[in-house]
Amino acid sequence: MAQTYFCPTPYAAxxxxxxxxxxxxxxxxxxxxxxxxxxxxxxPWGEGxxxxxxxxxxxxxxxxxxxxxxxxxxxVYREFLYFDGGVDLYFEPEIKEVIQPLLTxxxxxGKQGSFFVFESLxxxxxxxxxxxxxxxxxxxxxxxxxxxxxFEGSNRKPREDVEIGIAxxxxxxxxxxxxxxxxx
Numbered sequence: 001m002a003q004t005y006f007c008p009t010p011y012a013a014x015x016x017x018x019x020x021x022x023x024x025x026x027x028x029x030x031x032x033x034x035x036x037x038x039x040x041x042x043x044p045w046g047e048g049x050x051x052x053x054x055x056x057x058x059x060x061x062x063x064x065x066x067x068x069x070x071x072x073x074x075x076v077y078r079e080f081l082y083f084d085g086g087v088d089l090y091f092e093p094e095i096k097e098v099i100q101p102l103l104t105x106x107x108x109x110g111k112q113g114s115f116f117v118f119e120s121l122x123x124x125x126x127x128x129x130x131x132x133x134x135x136x137x138x139x140x141x142x143x144x145x146x147x148x149x150x151f152e153g154s155n156r157k158p159r160e161d162v163e164i165g166i167a168x169x170x171x172x173x174x175x176x177x178x179x180x181x182x183x184x
Contacts, residue, residue, distance in 0.1 A: 004050055004078075004079040004080055004081045005081075005134065005136060005164075006044060006048070006081060006132070006134070006166055006168060006180070006182070007042045007043060007044040007087055007164070007166055007182075008042045008087060009042070009136035009137050009138065009162075009164065010039075010040045010041070010042065010136065010137070010138035010139070010162060010164075011136070011137040011138050011139060011159055012042075013040050013042050013089060014035045014036075014038075014040060014138075014139055015148060016106045016107075017031070017035060017099060017102045017103075017106060018031045018032055018035065018102075018145070018148065019105075019106075020102040020103070020104075020105030020106045020107075021102050021105070023105045024101065024102070024105055026102075028145045028149065029144070029145045031098070031102075031145075032139075032143055032144060032145040032148055033144075034095070034098050035095075035098070035139065036139040036140065036141055036142070036143040036158075037141050038091060038092065038095050039091065039092060040089055040090070040091045040138075041089070041090040041091070041127050041164075042087050042088070042089055042090075042164075043087065043088050043090065043127050043128060043166055043167075043182075043183075044083065044085060044086070044087050044088075044166060044168075044182040044183075045085045045086060045087070045088060045182050045183045046083060046084045046085015046086060046181075046182060046183070047083075047084050047085060047171070047179065047180065047181050047182065048081050048082060048083045048084070048085070048179075048180050048182060049081070049082050049177050049178070049179050049180070050079050050080070050081050050082075050177060050178045050180070051079070051080055051082065051176060051177045052077065052078070052079050052176050052177070053077075053078050053079075053080060054075050054076070054077055054078075055075065055076055055077075055078050056073060056074075056075055057073070057074050057075065057076045058071040058072070058073055058074075059071060059072065059074060085182060085183075088127075090125070090126070090127045093124065128166070128167035128183055129167060130165025130166055130167055131165075131166070131167050131168060131169070132165070132166055132167075132168055133163050133164065133165045133166075134163070134164055135161055135162070135163060135164070136161075136162055136163075136164040137159040137160065137161060137162060138159070138160055138162045139158060139159070139160070140158040140159065140160045142158065143158035144158070166182065167182065167183055168180050168181065168182045168183075169181050
């Protein structure tokens with residue numbers, strides 16, 4: 001079963017920041033080196049609903065006998081999180097000068113294109129106390145751009161498992177959706 005994350009993983013947030021840097025003409029190798037050792041904590045705010053769907057999906061068939069541009073149809077089960085809020089990024093003050101210029105170029109996180117707005121970097125604030133944790137991924141400390149970007153075609157990305165904690169409460173549910181409130 002493909003479960004949705006309640007917020008972007010640190011890995012997804014860092015990739016989005018690096019891609020923003022590429023759009024702005026920054027060196028992705030240097031950004032990857034700086035962000036790989038940075039602790040970034042994404043945390044959602046507002047409310048969200050998780051819906052379940054069966055989705056028609058096209059994917060490369062297994063095996064090596066077919067041309068590389070051939071895709072085959074299949075149906076997959078997916079969960080999607082729909083927000084009315086956004087996501088805050090918490091990070092150490094030392095990295096602010098690297099991250100701040102990248103924020104305006106972040107349009108989405110993850111494969112499905114979840115959109116978020118960043119409001120202010122002026123306040124120093126601690127993340128809310130988590131009520132739920134789940135496993136996600138972050139960059140390994142030795143991550144390099146060639147592995148993160150996957151331009152080499154490798155299926156081994158420089159990820160490490162991390163535990164992600166967020167503050168949330170369930171407001172209600174039915175057979176195909178669950179309604180959550182995020183934040184403090």
